[in-house]
Amino acid sequence: MSPTTTTVKRERRKEARPGELLDAALSIFVAKGFAATRVEEVAARAGVSKGTLFLYFPSKEELFKAVVRENIAGRFPEWNDELTQFEGDSFSLLAYVMHAWWQRIGMTEASGITKLVMSEAGQFPEIAGFYQQEVIEPSHALLKRILQRGIDRGELRPLNMEYAVYSLIAPMIFLLTWKHAMAPCCPPSQTIDPLGFIDTQVDLLFNGMRAQPAADAPSSPSST
Structure with a gap:
C-alpha cells in the first residue's frame, strides 16, 4: 500500500x-x-x-x-419546505405530518430523546432549556403554520393556536411514552399499532376542528 x-x-x-x-x-x-x-x-x-x-x-x-441537532432540530428547514410545497387539504396534511413524524423520529432511536429530556429536565435545566429552544419552539411554529393554513383555506374553524398545537402533540407524546415505557412489557393483546392510532387521532382532531357551514353550525347559548 x-x-x-x-x-x-x-x-x-x-x-x-x-x-x-x-x-x-x-x-x-x-x-x-x-x-x-x-x-x-x-x-x-x-x-x-x-x-x-x-x-x-x-x-x-x-x-x-x-445529537439533538443531528437527529431532530436540524431537520426543521426540510420539514418547513415540505409544508410549503404540500398541495393537499388539511386532513391530508395532518395525516401526512403525523405519519412522517412517526416514520422519521418515532420509529427510530431518536424517539428516546424526548423521553430523556422529560425525565431529566429537573436535574439538568440547561438541557431542558436547549430542547425548548431548538425543538419545542420550532415544533410549535410548524404546527401553527399547519393550523393557520387550514383556517385560511376555510377547512378549519378559528382556533386558539397556543393550545390547539398541544392537541397535535399529545398523541405523539403518548406514543413515545408507550413505546419506551409500556410496549416492552405489554401482552400481545394490548399492542398498539402506531399508524392506526395516528389515523384515529387525525380523524378525531380534524372533525373536531373542521369548519362548518353557517347553516350547520350549532347556535350559541346566547342565541337560543
Missing part, C-alpha cells in the same frame, strides 16, 4: 468520526439517560479515544446538543 493510499484512508476515517460519535452517543443516551452516560463509553463505542471525542465535542452537554 502506497503512502498516498494510507493518507487517504486516514483522512476518510477522520472525516467519519463525528458521525460515528453521534451515532454512538444517541444509542447510549437513549439507553442510559444523560446523567448515566459517560463520554469514555461513547468514544469506545465509536472506536476512538476520549481525547478524540473532545476534539469534536468539548463536553458531554455539547455532545448531547449535537
